[in-house]
Amino acid sequence: MKTRLETRARSRALQALYAWDLRPGADLLKIANTVWDDLGVAPGERSFASLIIRELAKHGKEIDAMLVQVTENWRLERLGVIERCVLRLAAAEFHQEVTPPRVVIQEGVRLAERYGSEQSARFVNGVLDALARRMGRL
Numbered sequence: 001m002k003t004r005l006e007t008r009a010r011s012r013a014l015q016a017l018y019a020w021d022l023r024p025g026a027d028l029l030k031i032a033n034t035v036w037d038d039l040g041v042a043p044g045e046r047s048f049a050s051l052i053i054r055e056l057a058k059h060g061k062e063i064d065a066m067l068v069q070v071t072e073n074w075r076l077e078r079l080g081v082i083e084r085c086v087l088r089l090a091a092a093e094f095h096q097e098v099t100p101p102r103v104v105i106q107e108g109v110r111l112a113e114r115y116g117s118e119q120s121a122r123f124v125n126g127v128l129d130a131l132a133r134r135m136g137r138l
Contacts, residue, residue, distance in 0.1 A: 006099075009048035010089060010107055012041050014115065016053055017085040028057045055092040063091045070130040082116040083123060090128050094135055101137040105129060 016032035023031065032053045036046050056063060064076055067087055076084055090108035093099050105128045113121035132138040 005044050006048055007107060007110070008042075009045040010052070010111060011114075012036060012039075012045050013049040013052045013089050014082075014085055014111055015039070016049065017056070017089060018081060021081050021085055028053060028060070051096070052089055052092050055096055056088060059092070059095055060088075063088060063095055066095075066131060066135070067091055067127070070127055070134055080116065080120065083112060083120050086112045086116070086120075086124050087127055087131075090124075091131060094128075094132060094137055097137075101132045105132065 012035075013032075016028070016035045019035050020026055020028045020031040032050065036049070041049070067076060071079070071087075079087070086108050089111070090104050093104045094101060105125065108128050109121045109125045112124040116124075129138070
């Protein structure tokens, strides 16, 4: 079964976010373009991924503040890099209000499971569900 373009693009956005997260203070858009150039990311994937990355570049502080509200016992900087990046990616999609919330949650859980662990996936699921509810999206 061929993976959907949007699913592949979310993986590309996650790769860029991961690289950016490891370089505090770096420019997210520059990092994303460098990562995607190095990987030879297809134009369709790059286009969709860049929508998410641009949303984070523009509204990152606001998105992080929303995440802090629903990760009550966890500071963002204490989360694993994969979990933090998946949460940011999904929160940016919620913020755009284009993709149905259930799809965003499902895709976030898949990314956490693929690049993290089953435990990461459960954590991401709970946080994204709480965030979607807090935002009035569920």
